[in-house]
Amino acid sequence: xxxxxxxxxxxxxxxxxxxxxxxxxxxxxxxxxxxxxxxxxxxxxxxxxxxxxxxxxxxxxxxxxxxxxxxxxxxxxxxxxxxxxxxxxxxxxxxxxxxxxxxxxxxxxxxxxxxxxxxxxxxxxxxxxxxxxxxxxxxxxxxxxxxxxxxxxxxxxxxxxxxxxxxxxxxxxxxxxxxxxxxxxxx
Amino acid sequence: xxxxxxxxxxxxxxxxxxxxxxxxxxxxxxxxxxxxxxxxxxxxxxxxxxxxxxxxxxxxxxxxxxxxxxxxxxxxxxxxxxxxxxxxxxxxxxxxxxxxxxxxxxxxxxxxxxxxxxxxxxxxxxxxxxxxxxxxxxxxxxxxxxxxxxxxxxxxxxxxxxxxxxxxxxxxxxxxxxxxxxxxxxxxxxx
Numbered sequence: 001x002x003x004x005x006x007x008x009x010x011x012x013x014x015x016x017x018x019x020x021x022x023x024x025x026x027x028x029x030x031x032x033x034x035x036x037x038x039x040x041x042x043x044x045x046x047x048x049x050x051x052x053x054x055x056x057x058x059x060x061x062x063x064x065x066x067x068x069x070x071x072x073x074x075x076x077x078x079x080x081x082x083x084x085x086x087x088x089x090x091x092x093x094x095x096x097x098x099x100x101x102x103x104x105x106x107x108x109x110x111x112x113x114x115x116x117x118x119x120x121x122x123x124x125x126x127x128x129x130x131x132x133x134x135x136x137x138x139x140x141x142x143x144x145x146x147x148x149x150x151x152x153x154x155x156x157x158x159x160x161x162x163x164x165x166x167x168x169x170x171x172x173x174x175x176x177x178x179x180x181x182x183x184x185x186x187x
Numbered sequence: 188x189x190x191x192x193x194x195x196x197x198x199x200x201x202x203x204x205x206x207x208x209x210x211x212x213x214x215x216x217x218x219x220x221x222x223x224x225x226x227x228x229x230x231x232x233x234x235x236x237x238x239x240x241x242x243x244x245x246x247x248x249x250x251x252x253x254x255x256x257x258x259x260x261x262x263x264x265x266x267x268x269x270x271x272x273x274x275x276x277x278x279x280x281x282x283x284x285x286x287x288x289x290x291x292x293x294x295x296x297x298x299x300x301x302x303x304x305x306x307x308x309x310x311x312x313x314x315x316x317x318x319x320x321x322x323x324x325x326x327x328x329x330x331x332x333x334x335x336x337x338x339x340x341x342x343x344x345x346x347x348x349x350x351x352x353x354x355x356x357x358x359x360x361x362x363x364x365x366x367x368x369x370x371x372x373x374x375x376x377x378x
Contacts, residue, residue, distance in 0.1 A: 011307030012329055013221050026238040033246055034212060103207045142271055164206045167258075171199040177191040 023128045038098040053173050057081050070127075074124025076143075083115020106157050113154035117119040193218065193332075194262065201258035203236045207265060211251075215261075216245060222330045223269055229326045233359060244269040263337045265301070270341060306364075313363040321356035328353055 014039045038046075063069065068075060087108040094104050123143040127136035197218055198317050223244065226239040249260050255264050258353035310329070320342075327338050339346040 006331070007213065008307055009222075009329060009331055012311055013225055015308045015311040016221075016225050016228065017234075018224075022235055022238050026242055029242050033242070033249065034216075036207075042308060101207065106207075160204065164202050168199065168202045168206065171195055171202060175192065175195045175199060178195055182192060 026147075029164040038095070043095060043098075043155075046095050050088055050091045050095070053084045053091070057084050057088070060084075066111040072122045072126045076119040079118035079122070080115045083111050086115075106161060106185045109150070109157045113147075113150040116143070119143055121149040194259075197261050199257045201252070201255070204252060205258065206311050212249060215248075219262075219265060222332060224265065226323075226326055226330060227269055227273060229322050230319070231277065235274070240269065240272050241270045243276070247272060262332045263341060266333060271334075309364055309368065310360065313360045316363050317356055317359055321352055321359060324349060324352040325356040325360065328356075365368050 048155060060077050073183075090104040090108050093171055094101055120140075122142045123136075123139045127133075127140045130136055197215065198213045200214045200218065204215065220241070224241050227240045227244070228234065231240060233236050239317060244265070248265060251268070277315065314326060317325065324338065324342065327341070328332055333341060335349055337347050339349045342349060342352075344352075
């Protein structure tokens, strides 16, 4: 079965009559659609997550103040609270702009992983200072689980992002080659 | 734009969109808008309906593009979304019933050429006089954006059926064009 030429296709598309009024109305609707407001569901999830994160920050601050946490533990807590605060900032920013951004999700994953890693190091070092204390063991265990969860989430995001990035580069090269082939064909 | 280049650009835009570049969607719309409108316009009787369906298609694509695992499969995904939107809107029984005449298996593949179908304007008007299933298959064939296998998946029929549908559509369009020639008058648009 023979295929029609690209030229014929272009001619066929060119013959199609279009009403400018209908086209303009469609364009207006489409422009509004391409800048969509944040959906209620996404906004609700963001708000709940924000409350949770802020709640955790308050609890960390409360624990530091009541139990007079000092030294490495305080440094770990501060790192974790800073990470949570940073993640909260990304959520507030998206909620204020009424948009849902994939980049924000990646940033939150990265920030939380970094905070969890710092906190894990602090907890492990604290454990080294008092190895006979069961608190150190429990602390290290819980912190490590938290870090592992954050690391898996962050890693998945990074792998997906790296795969897409590599593919984008390959496609850009492929596109340039196709463009070059087209130009050479015209000459 | 050659089809290979268009497909690469389309895939690139989908990858960019998946990476979080929201402006890529406008590029996707720009790239596919004309051919998708042409396809939808062949399915519905009025231009206003075609624009509405096109808008509905973009909305559905915008919402579900994140679920598309393989960016290369975007053309099939796009046409499937458009076709489903058209079916849902029109509820035309022709989409669901087999057109026995159109789907008869054909053994005359040798004569299946489109060399004589060169006048785009005449073909465009003649397309509208074909039965819906033949018109749809031939429109997809002329737009060259899907392979026969992809067309078969989109139309929900075996590849052999797509081939025979195309064969009969070409026969029918030749007949319409020859009638137009013998009458020596322009073909009327059926709407």
